[in-house]
Amino acid sequence: MIVEQSKQIIEEVNKAFIGKNDVVEKVLMTIYAGGHILLEDCPGVGKTTLAVAFSKALGLSNKRIQFTTDTLPSDITGFTMFNRQTNQFEYREGAANCQLLLADEINRTSPKTQSALLEVMEEHTITVDGETHVLPAPFICIATQNPQGSAGTQPLPESQLDRFMVCLSIGYPTLENQMKIIKTQRYSNPLEDVKAVTSAENLLEIQNYLTSVRMTDEVLAYAIRLCEATRNPPLIELGISPRGISALVKMARAHAVLRERNYVIPEDIQSVFYNVCTHRLILRPKARVDGITAEELLQDILSRVVPERAEV
Helix, strand or coil, X not given: CHHHHHHHHHHHHCCCCCCCHHHHHHHHHXXXXXCCEEEECCCCCCHHHHHHHHHHHCCCCEEEEECCCCCCHHHHHCEEEEECCCCEEEEECCCCCCCEEEEECHHHCCHHHHCHHHHHHHHCEEEECCEEEECCCCCEEEEEECCCCCCCCCCCCHHHHCCCCEEECCCCCCHHHHHHHHHHCCCXXXXXXXXXXXXXXXXXXXXXXXXXXXXXHHHHHHHHHHXXXXXXXXXXXXXXXXXXHHHHHHHHHHHHHXXXXXXXCHHHHHHHHXXXXXXXXXXXXXXXXXXXXXXXXXXXHHHHCXXXXXXX
């Protein structure tokens, strides 16, 4: 049932977002795992279109906030305002009061405003003037940023990067897919054709089901050993945290479910290892000077750390 529903969701998203099935599948896996997504790529490749298409296909309430230099924390969390008619302070909702938040160009606002998302992403709550407001479930944040244009941007702090379960890059489509994109936009906006094929309630059921997907101690140890191997190399300043290990395990379970299995194998962990871990690594200056990337370091770790043979 989950696999069939997933195919329907991907089919709806592909009406507006063409030619990147691998990216669409990994976004869906992250949503099933209850995580947040960071889309990092150049402008014009469909980051915003992908997020809006998912909000429609999943039947979730959504809001979009365009981050700029003058965006305030209250724009995200909301604020209290005095009502003269009732002589009471009333809470006015911000952009985060929804089920799917699209944080567009998140690195174009100040660190003070970026930090307003920390509680929202981790606790799924908002605290304003000492009063805590619970966000509707499920809550998912899809943020975008352009790594090329550095003018007027503020890099995300490590604490916030660690709260994104995955970081995905879309890349340019092929010639054939670019032709399809242009043709589908000729007469109307393809996003208008995306229909809801599930609901928030069904999505919560899938998220709960993922906790029952089996993972042996050997496979769990393999995931932990992979992450521990990122903490000692001389070219890595900051390795994968326990939160990163938890994200890797959840994504591996989601990958197993989409492959019609109720148990996790080492290949599930390997398939999501880069997307979960790359943005969490902080490299030392020597690595940057030598032109060594986080992907290359993770590839080396993946080749050295071998899984133990486990019976499922």
